[in-house]
Amino acid sequence: EDQVTQSPEALRLQEGESSSLNCSYTVSGLRGLFWYRQDPGKGPEFLFTLYSAGEEKEKERLKATLTKKESFLHITAPKPEDSATYLCAVGGGSNYKLTFGKGTLLTVNP
Amino acid sequence: SAVISQKPSRDICQRGTSLTIQCQVDSQVTMMFWYRQQPGQSLTLIATANQGSEATYESGFVIDKFPISRPNLTFSTLTVSNMSPEDSSIYLCSVEILAGGTDTQYFGPGTRLTVL
Numbered sequence: 098e099d100q101v102t103q104s105p106e107a108l109r110l111q112e113g114e115s116s117s118l119n120c121s122y123t124v125s126g127l128r129g130l131f132w133y134r135q136d137p138g139k140g141p142e143f144l145f146t147l148y149s150a151g152e153e154k155e156k157e158r159l160k161a162t163l164t165k166k167e168s169f170l171h172i173t174a175p176k177p178e179d180s181a182t183y184l185c186a187v188g189g190g191s192n193y194k195l196t197f198g199k200g201t202l203l204t205v206n207p
Numbered sequence: 208s209a210v211i212s213q214k215p216s217r218d219i220c221q222r223g224t225s226l227t228i229q230c231q232v233d234s235q236v237t238m239m240f241w242y243r244q245q246p247g248q249s250l251t252l253i254a255t256a257n258q259g260s261e262a263t264y265e266s267g268f269v270i271d272k273f274p275i276s277r278p279n280l281t282f283s284t285l286t287v288s289n290m291s292p293e294d295s296s297i298y299l300c301s302v303e304i305l306a307g308g309t310d311t312q313y314f315g316p317g318t319r320l321t322v323l
């Protein structure tokens with residue numbers, strides 16, 4: 098059974114204070130690892146898909162990396178508008194089911 | 208990407224009643240899914256909505272409780288039947304988009320259900 102564990106559960110940063118979120122996973126035949134951002138009262142917003150170990154993707158202040166066991170979402174010089182819950186999910190095998198972690202609630206204070 | 212809408216956005220229902228949630232996509236898609244997000248929990252897949260055939264349910268979810276329709280490639284409904292307070296949750300539909308050798312699931316805004 099696929100499993101995803103995210104840490105920390107909550108992270109509070111000062112504006113400009115860089116940090117990383119962790120996503121550890123076990124999956125049978127990784128099809129892709131996905132990062133989403135979720136604001137309160139909204140559906141998850143797609144950020145990145147990573148397919149193989151060593152792959153990196155960037156978008157504005159966010160950078161996602163992938164190893165065989167975990168993924169990191171690095172946040173560089175965050176701003177208050179980066180405050181949200183960040184979700185990690187894995188897809189495995191030949192179906193399109195995604196297994197999600199519980200998320201990391203990021204708060205960036207001005 | 209895809210633009211996905213859900214109706215209703217929220218509802219408060221009495222136990223024992225049923226609620227049907229609609230999901231509309233702005234383009235034809237093959238794969239549509241229904242997820243549940245309970246307070247403090249991760250998103251959990253309920254079922255895959257198959258066009259022209261019965262939905263495929265995940266372990267722990269049954270058709271009698273969560274009947275799903277998929278009449279065409281842009282629309283699906285999820286019904287939460289005989290509701291109890293434990294069904295209070297956010298229900299989300301998603302679609303799988305394959306483009307340029309990559310696949311991505313996009314989510315609707317969700318339906319927040321409270322059962323009294």
